[in-house]
Amino acid sequence: MTTPPTTPLAKGGNVPWRHPQADVRIDGLPPQASVLAFLVGPDGRVRNDADFVFFNNPSVPGVAVDGHRAAIDLAAVPDGVDKVVVAAVQDDADPAPLAASPLAVTVGPDGTSLPVTGLTTERAVVVAEIYRRAGQWKLRNVCAGWTEGFAALVRAHGVDVEDEGPGETPAASGPGAPPAPVPAPGPAPAINLRKPGIDAVDLGTRTGTINLRKGEQVTITRTPLIVATCTWPRATDYDIFALVRYRDGRTETVSTFGTADAPHDVRPATADGAVRHGGDVGRTQGTKPRGWRRKATPTIGSDLGRESVEITLNPQIAAVVPVVYSAQSNGTGSFRRYQVSMAIDNGSTEQGGGDTVTIDATSASADDAVYTCVPGIIINDPDGVRIQFLELYSAPGSEHRPVVGDDLIVRMDAGPLNAFK
Missing domain, CATH: 2.60.60.30 (sav2460 like domains)
Incomplete structure (x- = not known):
């Protein structure tokens, strides 16, 4: 026993x-x-x-x-x-x-x-x-x-959510709902998983400019170079780093700063050179520290800071997760006030690309002690580059990094501590 x-x-x-x-x-x-x-x-x-x-x-x-x-x-x-x-x-x-x-x-x-x-x-x-x-x-x-x-x-977890067609009834919800009719043996039919208020989330393969909304994903053409760029007002000093998940279970971090348990392990590129940081961009000279006027809202678009991660996908890479981060030492502020945005661009029209997917932090908390945002995940699928809108935030006060597992689920506050920049 x-x-x-x-x-x-x-x-x-x-x-x-x-x-x-x-x-x-x-x-x-x-x-x-x-x-x-x-x-x-x-x-x-x-x-x-x-x-x-x-x-x-x-x-x-x-x-x-x-x-x-x-x-x-x-x-x-x-x-x-x-x-x-x-x-x-x-x-x-x-x-x-x-x-x-x-x-x-x-x-x-x-x-x-x-x-x-x-x-x-x-x-x-x-x-x-x-x-x-x-x-x-x-x-x-x-x-x-x-x-x-x-x-x-x-x-x-790989299940497509389908919108309702004309005359269809939404799937019943809750443990007390009556069971659906049992399908006849054979290949499983497509299931309408829609619950009230949930729209279709898979936009399929698209070209051009796509602005993703909450709960959506889209696939774009894979080109030799994918660039993920995050922007914010230069009145603050955010940074981006990237978690690179390999199919053998390894995760490498591409960043311009380290962590508490490995303070000198700053890697601007993965060991294979496939994912590279574009370099640190600081706060505009002469501006006040972040959060200097707690009720002030910066003018978006007037003076934007940009940091990017360049990605050359190879078959060994399962996914890349760009992360926007600001240390406690930068002062206070909030993602709502500074309106971080991420764009993923496959950039080369000669390669059939020229597509840009934008993810805006539309549901950001106003909490001044939220230091980490994960806008989305870039997944290396066989038929293209699949981009999922995540918009995940760390718990207030936490500077622990997120992690990405074998299941490509991003878990917040589960990694090492970003103790300094």
């Missing part, structure tokens, strides 16, 4: 899971919130729509969801599945984030506790992963999510 753990499993932590079943329960959710599960492969994405377990598809081989619980039979999980992801999502009719009420996650049969910490505005949260490693199952406390909610959650 396995002895129950004496301490909870902290956020980001993992332990071997030696039980044949895992019963994930989430207490404290609003009544109409839902628990969902994804069976994903090595790329962190579902193999097909049948691998998405939710209120209209509540049971698949190895996994079933019922109310605020997900039951996992590990022996029945298909061999092609590397990970079972369990998440909670707020109902669209409820404007409150999931952090509005305390949540408690336990995993049976031994009652392992997964503390839910660090949530702010998230409306969809991955609470736990049961994953294979070296032939064994392990449990991880993830506790990270998306302010955008349902659409962003399912999109991140």
Whole structure:
């Protein structure tokens, strides 16, 4: 008989899971919130729509969801599945984030506790992963999510959200919704995952100038050089760095400044030279420190600072995540006041490109102690460069870097500390 753990499993932590079943329960959710599960492969994405377990598809081989619980039979999980992801999502009719009420996650049969910490505005949260490693199952406390909610959650795991056609009825939501008719055996049909208030998020392949909105993604042509540029008023001094995730699991950081645990490890380019920082741009000379007049709003476009990251994608790179950051030593301010924007450009019309995707920080907090913003993620797909609108922010007061996992999910405040510039 396995002895129950004496301490909870902290956020980001993992332990071997030696039980044949895992019963994930989430207490404290609003009544109409839902628990969902994804069976994903090595790329962190579902193999097909049948691998998405939710209120209209509540049971698949190895996994079933019922109310605020997900039951996992590990022996029945298909061999092609590397990970079972369990998440909670707020109902669209409820404007409150999931952090509005305390949540408690336990995993049976031994009652392992997964503390839910660090949530702010998230409306969809991955609470736990049961994953294979070296032939064994392990449990991880993830506790990270998306302010955008349902659409962003399912999109991140490879499920397309389809808009309604004429005369179609939105998918019912909530644990009390009646089950949908069971489809006949055969290839899984396309699922209309739309909930009230959620529009289509995949814009497909586009050309020209595209201004992404919350919860959207778009694919542009891959060219020899992709440039991600972030801009802000020069009255402040933001910096950008980039997390470069490789398919072998490595993450390299491209930056002009270091971290607390590796203060001299400043790398302006990845080891293979594929991703390069364009150089640091400071505050305009003679301007006041950031936040010198807390109620002043700079004139956007009058004097913009720009920093860029140049990207030459190769097959080994899975994704690049540009990050906008400002140290506490720069003073106070807010992303809302300074209106950071990011543009991704494939630049070469000779290569069929000339496309620009813009992501604006439209939902920024006015909190003066929010120091990190992740506008979006650049994913190296076989058929092009896929850009997802994320707009994630660090918790107030945190200078910990975000991290990007094998599943290409960005988790805020989970990396080393940006202690200085």
